[in-house]
Structures are given as structure tokens and as C-alpha cells.
Amino acid sequence: MGKLADALEKSGYGEYGTDRAATTDKGSPPDRTDEVKASPHPEPHQPTVSQANKKGRTRRTKGDGGKWDERLFKAVNRDSYLPEIFKTLRSRILHPPDGVEVPKTIMVTSAIPKEGKSFVTANLGISLAQGLDQYALLVDCDLRRPALASLFGLSTSPGLVDYLRDESDLGDLIAKTSVDKLSLLPSGETPVNPAELLGSARMEGVVKELSSRYDDRIIIFDSPPFQVASEASVLARRVDGIILVVREGGAGKPQVRMLMETIGPDRIIGVVFNAYTTNVVERSLMKGYGYYQQTY
Template sequence: MLRTQVVQRLREVKGSTLAVTSPRAGEGKTLISCNLAVSLARLTDLGVLLVDLDLRRPSVLSTFGFAPTNGISDHLLRGVPLADCFVDPGIDRLLVLPGGAASPKSSELLSPVLMSKLTAELVDRHADRIIVYDLPPVLMIADALVFLEHVDACLLVVEQGRTRREDVTRCLELLEKINVIGTVLNKTRAATQTYGYGYGY
């Protein structure tokens, strides 16, 4: 299963932070991020923190059925205390840090200086959790690439029948120096949403 592979690969690199991204929008990365976070929370004793860093189109909360609330963009732009931004989705050992209000300034908010401080704070506060980051699509804006230096590993989500092979090739070229631990084949157009896991496309 995906969660087992992720835990194994994180242990191999002695890491606890994982980014999930995709080539383009609409390929199911947020749904995969949410499903993976829930699955990891049920599997591990460590707990999971799911962080929505797709600040232009934050949708983790809505995926769980919650209304928008303060999140990372509100913390960075308006000084809302980070401690006031966390959401308990009602799932044991899972905590969510929303993206907050959609921001066209996401590239500025995801700058190396701000993200270095934020990720260090999250790791320090939640040393007992696996941290999963839902990132923007790699080929649409530079935000994801800027951030990936702050994580131990990355998953690339592609959608069956939608993602173009050349997009995957380009993504893997851009992510050459990143620890990409696998590619998730998302089948969102099937009657029942499923996904597979692999190391190629």
C-alpha cells in the first residue's frame, strides 16, 4: 500500500517530511495528500500533520468538508498566531494546518526565508509527527520547486488519461535533485476513486 511504501522510504532517509505535488492542476494531488495523511495517521503511532501549501488554491479543508478558516497565508500576511490556525479534523492522530485565504502572493509567501522559518517551527513543534505538505503543481508556478528543498522526500501525482507523458518527463527533470520516492497514478475518473504507486510512468 502507498502508506507502507511512504513510511519505509522515509525511514530509509531518516526523514519525517513529505511533499505531494503534480505536474498540473486537477490531477488529484490534494485528494491523495488527504487520503495519505488519514491512512498514515491510522497506521503509525507518531501522528500526522497535513499542511496545505497550495496557497493560490488551498483546498485541504474543503476536501475534509470544513469551511475555510485562518491558515498559513493569514499567519504570514496578517500575523495570526500559528497556534490558532491548526484544525482538528476529528481523526485520531491527524492535525491539519490550512492554507488560509487564497493569496496571489504565494510565491512571496513561499520564499526560502519564510519557509525555512516555518518548516523549522513545524518540525520543532511536531517532532512526533510525519508532516505531509500539499504543494502547488510543479509546471504551473515555481512555488513547489522553491519549497522542495525543505522536505525529506516527494511524491509526484499523475492522473490516468489526463496527465501527458511529456509533463511527467519535464517534472522529473525539474525534480532531478529532489528525493522523489515514487509516482502515484491517480484514477479519479473511475467510478470509485483509486490510486496506484510506482517508480516510473
């Protein structure tokens, strides 16, 4: 794993003082420029996706940052309810029961597609990075339908596939987001053999190296849906804990129950119930709580 470690050091990934984005904003949708200027979150620069290195390979430029997906931007900047939910999940991760170690590697998955697991992964990474002591690295392992890079306004390629298949330098593939202390390893171009790549010894080495290298960095893997991609079960065996995403109106109770039994209840950190419809009373309470947070 020496080569992998050298690649991380060369990229600046290991130097906490240089592994920070040039700005700490959250980006903005294209039609909200005026609002962003008036807010405490300035609009980020446009991303420069990649450039050729001396070996002729494609590498990411440092500080790549683009305009976020509008849904993610609104969830982080204009919603008083969602950020508190992810802070609760963050607390569960960082403060487990007595005798249980804080997980270094976490996999976010769902039973079926379109449950919102990538959205949950992005928000959890942001929440962890906004804490006082933790850094977070998101790894997009949904090689069939990647979504993380587009949520942060970054390019999907080059990424993890390039490292697993072509032995590109891993350090050249890790991109900074516009959130301080949050980095992203995109998926790369969709391969013809995603199950084989994620099940390879090289992928196992990635998980081990990233998890053991830094004490204050939590690695979050966005995996494919469990019941439609065999590689999800392979990745599940290599991480410390798993978060399940269940969407209201999505996977049924039998599917979720079967998934929990397959993974094992002791390995599940939590279950995120996504797209829950709040009632008027709940929204009123959370709105007041958000105001309390801002005022005091």
C-alpha cells in the same frame, strides 16, 4: 523560532494526549445518515469554524470537524481498494531502504492542475494517522486553489496565509480533523502574492520547526502544480521527499519526465497513478481481499 514553538504549545498541538479529535469517525455525505448510524463510523458533529480570541484575532476552536467531501468519505469507508494502496505508500514512507532516514516532511505535487494531488494528500494523511505510532499534520500550500479544508468539512480561513502575512499565532490556525492523530493547517484566504509568501524566510521557518519538533509527526505539504506555479519549486527544496501524482489521461509522459528530472529521482518517494481504471478481474480480487481483511 521560540515564538512559533510557544504558539504550538499554547494550542495544545504539542501535547499528544490533547491533540486528538473528540471523535474518530470519517464523516458522511448528507444523504447517507442511515448508513452511517449502522456503520462503525458515527457521524461527526457539525463544525464550529472560528471564534475571536482576547486579542480580537480569529482563532480556530479545538476539535473543529465537519462532514467530509463525499468522494473522500466513500474512498475511506466504502472502498476496499484505495485504502490498501495508501497503506502500501505508507509502508514505503515509514520503512525506506537501509541507510535512508524516514522523511519528516513530504510534499505532494503534480505536473499540471486537476491531477488529484489534494485527494491523495488527504488519503495519505489519514493512512498515516491510522497507524500505530505516527501523527500527521497536513499543510495546504496550494494558496491559489486550496482544497484540503473542504475535503474534511473545515473552513479554509484562517490559515497559513494569516501566519505568513499577518503574523497570526500558528497554534491558533491548526485545526483538528475528525480523524484521531490527524491535524490540518488550512491555506487561509487566497493572497495576491502566493509565490512571495511561500518563498519567504518565514515559510522556511515553518517547515523547519514543524519537522524538528516531534519525532512521531509527519508533515505533508499539498503544493501547487509544478508547471503552473513557481512557488512549488521553492517548497520542493525545503522538504525531505516528494510524491508525484499523475492522473490517467492527464499530464503526458514528456511533462512527467521533465518534472522528475527537475526534482531529481533520488528525492521522489513514489509516484501515485490516479484515476486508474481497474478491470473486472482486479475489482473481483480486491473485493475478496477486502472481505478477507474484515473477516479475519
